[in-house]
Amino acid sequence: MVEHSLDIMCLNKYGPSSSSSSSSDGEKKLFSKLKVSLTKKYPHKNAQTLSAQYGTNLLLIGVSVMLALAQHGPAVREEHLLTFITVLMLVQLAWMICYMIRRERERSPVPERDAHAGTSWIRGGLTMLALLSLIMDAFRIGYFVGYHSCISAVLGVYPIVHALHTISQVHFLWFHIKDVIKKYETFERFGVIHAVFTNLLLWCNGVMSEAEHFLKNHRRRLTALGYDNITTVEVEPHCNCTTSACSMFSTSLYYLYPFNIEYHIFVSAMLFVMWKNIGRTLDRHCNRKRPSTRSSGLLIGPLAGLLALASSVTVLVVYLIHVEKSEQTREAAISMFYCYGVVMLACMCGASSAGLLVYRLEDWPMDTGANPSRTLDTELLLGSSLGSWLMSWCSVVAAAAAAAGGSSFRWICLAYSLLLVLEKCMQNLFIVESLYRRSREDEPAPPEIFSVMPPYDGIVNRGYETQDKRCAALDAEASENRQGFGRMNGDATVPAGNRLNVTTGRKRQILKNITIFLFMCNVSLWILPAFGCRPQYESVLETETFGFSAWTTVLNVAIPMSLFYRMHSVASLFEVFRKV
């Protein structure tokens, strides 16, 4: 590492200096030192800080333009924002292509790879999301072709560049996301962080467009029902569509937005892990893949999960149909949603509590080793919970402040909000507990979703060392136990001496069932708001207490965060399932 070589240089430099009397020698030394100083490798932390500041400011420029766009003024239009994002995507494209070409040429030595970064299943999932994103780009191109005579050319260029960007990025994810960059580190840091924040900006843009579209429909619906007479700003093109499919394109587009949004935020997180990995030295002992786990004894969990998923889809369809109709059906739809929500959240709380109880009863050891990726997972979980916690507490305050004699709806809403807070807390605890448990004594800590290798420079992870020493000692024992597990699965009558092992096996089954049930519930709770089921916008209580503007702002922030939370929980629960 550069820091160690610097130390050696210092040790040499601060030793007793040899005497030299010539001033020109001194000047030459100073000059050569200056030359060396300005050309040597930029220190790790400084490069990180510099690149982080660059990326952050890039994002903030984009956010400023979006804020101006939200005003719908004449000065800042959608074309300006799309031009900015197109330029960023082109820069990222250029960097990725250079990187991939350089990697192709430098076949030897084989670059180090972090085996835990970007597992196959997550890359597969992202590829599917990317495909849907490409379909979305195709729709945008189709829409442009229809209105090309009166809309800006940027609206045609943007989806083309986005499609190329998506294809290259997927290729990059499959073949280079695991790379641990060791050459041209400072330059690559900028490249990777540029990619992180470009995807983050694309996520922001998607969220904003989708929220605007939702609010437009919401206001139109309220106006139709007679509640609201705010005129919505219509931005339809002035010319006629030259094809017959324009309205089909523009409508279908919004069904694909949720996938596009999740694609960008997940890619952003994966690239962030790659950025953290730059310059790291891998701990080879633990850089091996986890063996796959057998899944048997799964019945209740999957069944209950499928039931939850089916009911969620039903609720979604019924809600979307009835909320557009009359006032009564709208209120009935909203009540139905909240009742469903209360039942669902109560079951999820119960499942998480059961899981936590199992962990308290079980003596599996905790994994106390340093694991930055796990910290990142935990921070993402807790951070993305903030949005819906704020939304829930606002609902609680509104329900508490509502005049006496409020409708029974108020109590359902209160129960829903409190349960939402409780459910997220318990689920977070369950996931964190699972991630911080060592599953078996003879295996290293499993890979996380976003895996960053702990830094080697200056830190030795004793957790890993101790594991390896224990590996040899426990190998024999653990294999004996595994054989025991193998015999016992499905065998009801066992010798009493093996009853503890049976209990452990049963606990694992329980945990697996709980995990898969929670997995499917989180998928359900992602589907509902992603496809338009957002009754919080309809809520009169909060609108009266906080004002329409403030409440809408809270929701516009909380709902995208909640969507990310559900997706991330899905990924975390899948890892927990594999671990158990």
Added chain:
Amino acid sequence: MVEHSLDIMCLNKYGPSSSSSSSSDGEKKLFSKLKVSLTKKYPHKNAQTLSAQYGTNLLLIGVSVMLALAQHGPAVREEHLLTFITVLMLVQLAWMICYMIRRERERSPVPERDAHAGTSWIRGGLTMLALLSLIMDAFRIGYFVGYHSCISAVLGVYPIVHALHTISQVHFLWFHIKDVIKKYETFERFGVIHAVFTNLLLWCNGVMSEAEHFLKNHRRRLTALGYDNITTVEVEPHCNCTTSACSMFSTSLYYLYPFNIEYHIFVSAMLFVMWKNIGRTLDRHCNRKRPSTRSSGLLIGPLAGLLALASSVTVLVVYLIHVEKSEQTREAAISMFYCYGVVMLACMCGASSAGLLVYRLEDWPMDTGANPSRTLDTELLLGSSLGSWLMSWCSVVAAAAAAAGGSSFRWICLAYSLLLVLEKCMQNLFIVESLYRRSREDEPAPPEIFSVMPPYDGIVNRGYETQDKRCAALDAEASENRQGFGRMNGDATVPAGNRLNVTTGRKRQILKNITIFLFMCNVSLWILPAFGCRPQYESVLETETFGFSAWTTVLNVAIPMSLFYRMHSVASLFEVFRKV
């Protein structure tokens, strides 16, 4: 650590089990295991997560009430918020008193203390801020006494409880902030995190009150000048003041708000460090105080800094006088502010660049050891920069979007905004570089402002080990060098062989001067907005581009963050000064 004892239990448990044929024995084992499981110490990470979630939700409840209060509706009033905060303060008071009493009783063994947490100078500074906060409470009590017949009793109880809370907290900071808690860890985690978020909520409340007061004055001024005819919601009491000092109290209160605000946010950060330290094992080798450094050769830096401070105070006074007068004087005051800002920021950029250049020329080694406190410092710096970066980029977008032929004011504003971004970036880089440089080879890394000991469990910080090994080896050399430095200070004609040491001494002088200059500039840039100099609210460009509501929201978030950034930079630069 509990995790290690758990490991030992597992090693015993997963060994070859002894045969036992009686079913009641098995049941007894299960029962005892259940009993042990539910009473044993709660794992470290789970307790952290649980307490963090508790604290976060506490804060979000408060924020929801504040959002409702901002609406000025009949349902949620100031008394409700103050009641909630009073209850939180009382709970914290009770916890602190119990803690202090318990510590008094348990004199042996002496609890471990983190020598780096809460340095004397920072506690001294916080004590001064607390004193000003107590004066503020006295004013509030005075105000209540004047209007007690028609305002809620809560407005009298709150300042009394706040005063008691402040006094106990200061005592706690002086005698217990360094404690590394090892008993009743889970309970204490909740106590400490409760204290963290109570102070954070007090900070939010202070920021909100202060912003509301500022906006009220701002709107009144605009109305007087004929720009705005929005009627402000006046919340004056309905009865007459029974003393002659009510208006004096209510006016003076707002001059003390900045100190109260900074007090709470800094205490919150220190308590957060204490929370992170719970259950940690100290690395005794490096838990020693840093020797004090000599400060000689300081002239240019302090002079320039004092000049900056004097000009800032002048600008503040002139601005506050002239902005209330006519339209012309108002515009002149704003232009004066921006010109001053451009000059100041350009000088600060220059100083930070010079400092970074010195570091590139110097070969002082980097300190690559794990140091969570330093990471916290860096994160706080970068995080609190976000607000003013967003504000600046919004100004840039507004200036770029403004119609052609805009005033020259637009270009000054553009230059100011760009320089503000650049100045913060460069200052952050300079501070991070300074914190990550090892000052002398024979000393361990210096304490950070908010110091958290690296965890011992599972991680050995080789950086510290290597330092100790090097300590012995380099002691002789370093003392020889120090003698050399001592001889050389002030000695112009030196042997050529010692020229490198002279150069190093000179570089240190340059860095000290730069640091002290930046220190005083940051103090100046804190004073200006803290005492009402906020011309961004007057800016027409941004208001037209983003809308009054959005722009005001951005400012209401950005300016408090910027104030915290300046304070934190002041503290960081002081540490850098001591290090150099």
